Amino acid sequence: MAQPASIEVPVKASGASRVFIKRAEQFGLIVVWLAMIAVFGYLQPATFLTWPNFSTIFGSQAVLVVVTLGLLIPLTANDFDLSIAFVMTLSSMTVAVLNVNYGIGIGWAIVAALALGLLVGLINGLLITVFRIHSLIVTLGTGTFLHGFTLWMSDSMTISGISSSLINAVIVDRLFGIPLEFYYAIGLAAIVWYLLDYTALGRRILFVGRGREVARLSGINTDRIRIACLVVSGLFGALAGVLYAGTQGAADPVSGTSYQLPAFAAAFLGSTSIVPGRFNPWGATVAVYFLVTGITGLVFLGFSSFIQEMFYGGALVVAVTLSQLVRGRQEQQF
Amino acid sequence: MCGLAGAARADDLSYFEKQIEPFTKKPEFVAPGPAFDAAECMKGKSIVSIPVSSANPFTANIEKAMQAAAKKVGFKFTTWENQGQSSQWVQGMNAAVNQKVDLIDLLAGTDPRVLVPQVQAAQAAKIPVIASHYNGVEQSAEVKKYADGDVPIDYAKAGALLADWAIVQTKGHMNALELIATGPLSTDSMMSGIDAELKHCSDCKTKVMNFAVPDWGTRITPAVQAALLADPTINYIIVIYDSMSQFVTPAVTITGSQDRVKVDAFNGTPFVLGLVQQGAVQMDIGENLDWIGHALIDSEMRRVCGLPLVSDPKIPFYIFTKDNAKDAGTPPQLSQGYGDAYVKGYADLWKLK
Incomplete structure (x- = not known):
């Protein structure tokens, strides 16, 4: 997969126009997001334009933000991680099984879940680099294996009764009216942003993603970089699982896997914004909240759920298409 | 509305x-029909049950209950394990027809509407196909367009x-x-x-x-x-x-x-x-899965034995609130908290010694 390069647009335009086009692309999603808020606010001023509504929007998507952040690290290095939602489900189930069924303290249960995430990431990375198998195939296989493992360890049952200290730390306790999980997600986004934009490792990851062979010939240990990316992705999947368990106070062996496609959608939608043409954490975070704002507004207006699905899919296609038009329809090779 | x-x-x-x-x-036991000698009339008979998914604890536990009830009566009961894919249901239907079983049970969502050719093949082999725990009592006519019968629930x-x-x-x-x-x-x-x-x-x-x-x-x-x-x-x-x-x-x-x-x-x-x-x-309406298993077996045995069919298997609901939810165990367990009136009820109904 070659990422869409953020090179100058080959269009016949003046310097000022080019800057305008670049800024429009960079902040287009945010502008559309704000415009959408304005429209919904105009239509439903008494309920939509309220702090409880925005605090709810911000406080409810942390799990998806963390999964998306986890995905975009290997994506930057040109690897897919299709196992991340399964790692998330395994992690939440590990927390539940250890804490509820075996009475192990919530702290240790979380440590075990995170360790499992790291282990899965390491296995993915080793299988991909040692045996030279495409990441798509390896992570599809490990993800499916983990799904079966999670069903086995839970006996296909949902487990409730997770320690209230985790629930409190995730959705009950608030800062400025927003559940704490929002701040965890934003903190992780900031870490990923710093990693990718301000460290030598981040530049190497990008280099490996843009041209693996060139990077290798330049002396970068591409295998080690790719393994590291998948390990971090596993860790983020596990962190998302901990937040998922804390959000619900329960864990089930199936529902977490439905986060896979929305996370990819947010990662690709985010790559059209803030740093267009690159998977970037702030773009992905904005994309998640853009999508949930749209869905919330549509619910406020009384639309049925099928309209929400159409918005979700339609927004992704429209945003990426517009981005491509602005950038002169460069070929995307995923 | x-x-x-x-x-x-x-x-x-x-x-x-x-x-x-x-x-x-x-819940109290209410007999869905007259008593009969189940062991006698089910001698040498067999039933295959295809649950909507074996990974679903709800159906998996009903299957276990049906298996246990069949064992008490003394006939062969087989569960076609699957992961919820319709191709696996097709395979189960074909296997059941080949084995010449006496009845095929489609449990709790195995959809007869997507198994039309297989149901026809079973009917040609004179094997009744029954959709159980799938539809409401008032929806029996709809289900009978696609299957030979049903064991409905009062949804x-x-x-x-x-x-x-x-x-x-x-x-x-x-x-x-x-x-x-x-x-x-x-x-x-x-x-x-x-x-x-x-x-x-x-x-x-x-x-x-x-x-x-x-x-x-x-x-x-x-x-x-x-x-x-x-x-x-x-x-x-x-x-x-x-x-x-x-x-x-x-x-x-x-x-x-x-x-x-x-x-x-x-x-x-x-x-x-x-x-x-x-x-x-605040409140959850429960069904005892073990009771359901007995009720489904009861209805299906009546059909295999050629007895008058029952339109309502009399599977009871029970309301759980904070006051009685502890009866289900801590943590709650399947089929706990409903009492065991049905165990003796079905033993008497089937004239088990």
Whole structure:
């Protein structure tokens, strides 16, 4: 997969126009997001334009933000991680099984879940680099294996009764009216942003993603970089699982896997914004909240759920298409 | 959907309380038909059951109960293990026809509408195909277009009880979210039960929200929280399948609506009974899976033995609240808390020694 390069647009335009086009692309999603808020606010001023509504929007998507952040690290290095939602489900189930069924303290249960995430990431990375198998195939296989493992360890049952200290730390306790999980997600986004934009490792990851062979010939240990990316992705999947368990106070062996496609959608939608043409954490975070704002507004207006699905899919296609038009329809090779 | 004109006064809750009352007591065994010598007439017979998915604990445990009941009677009962794929159901149907079994059971969602050629093949081999725990009592005619018979559940009553409870809790001024998942016939049946009760309440209404099963994890929480914020007068959430409730309770918490909005649900899934114990869900209507297993076997044995068929297998519902949810165990277990009246009831009905 070659990422869409953020090179100058080959269009016949003046310097000022080019800057305008670049800024429009960079902040287009945010502008559309704000415009959408304005429209919904105009239509439903008494309920939509309220702090409880925005605090709810911000406080409810942390799990998806963390999964998306986890995905975009290997994506930057040109690897897919299709196992991340399964790692998330395994992690939440590990927390539940250890804490509820075996009475192990919530702290240790979380440590075990995170360790499992790291282990899965390491296995993915080793299988991909040692045996030279495409990441798509390896992570599809490990993800499916983990799904079966999670069903086995839970006996296909949902487990409730997770320690209230985790629930409190995730959705009950608030800062400025927003559940704490929002701040965890934003903190992780900031870490990923710093990693990718301000460290030598981040530049190497990008280099490996843009041209693996060139990077290798330049002396970068591409295998080690790719393994590291998948390990971090596993860790983020596990962190998302901990937040998922804390959000619900329960864990089930199936529902977490439905986060896979929305996370990819947010990662690709985010790559059209803030740093267009690159998977970037702030773009992905904005994309998640853009999508949930749209869905919330549509619910406020009384639309049925099928309209929400159409918005979700339609927004992704429209945003990426517009981005491509602005950038002169460069070929995307995923 | 709104309550119709001419309904009972909002403050007259006696009708609804009367509906609920029988289901707050431990279920009693009611024989679905006359007693018969099951061991004698089932000698040498066999049944194959294809559950909607073996990974689903609900159906997996009903299968175990059916297996145990068959063992007590003394005939061969086989479960066709599968992961919910229709191609696996097809394989199970073909295998059952090849083995010349005496009856094929499609359990709790194995959809005869997508197995038309296989059902026809079974019928050609004179093997009846029965859809069990799949549809409401009033939907039997619809199912019989695709299968030879059914063992229905009174889903409409379950829906009615959910509405009755919410109406009583809101003192006849219910403004509820009604969370459904269209597709299974049981959804239509439960919704019809809810609608029927709304006609008895002049100041009650529901707003229906439909979520496809694969989307429960990602869609229910944001949609419910938006609905709660959009309409601050919502005071109840009716959840027709209780496994949805794990995605509903976070929405109630995040929006800070715990005091004004309560939740009731149907199915008696153990983790939801745990939520009832914690107070996150106010009421859950349960079915004893072991009882269901016995009831399905009873109906199907009557068919294999050539006895008069029963239209209602008399599978009882039981209402769990914070007061009695502890009877289901800590943590709650499948089939616990319902009493064991059915064990002796079926032993006598089948004339087991």
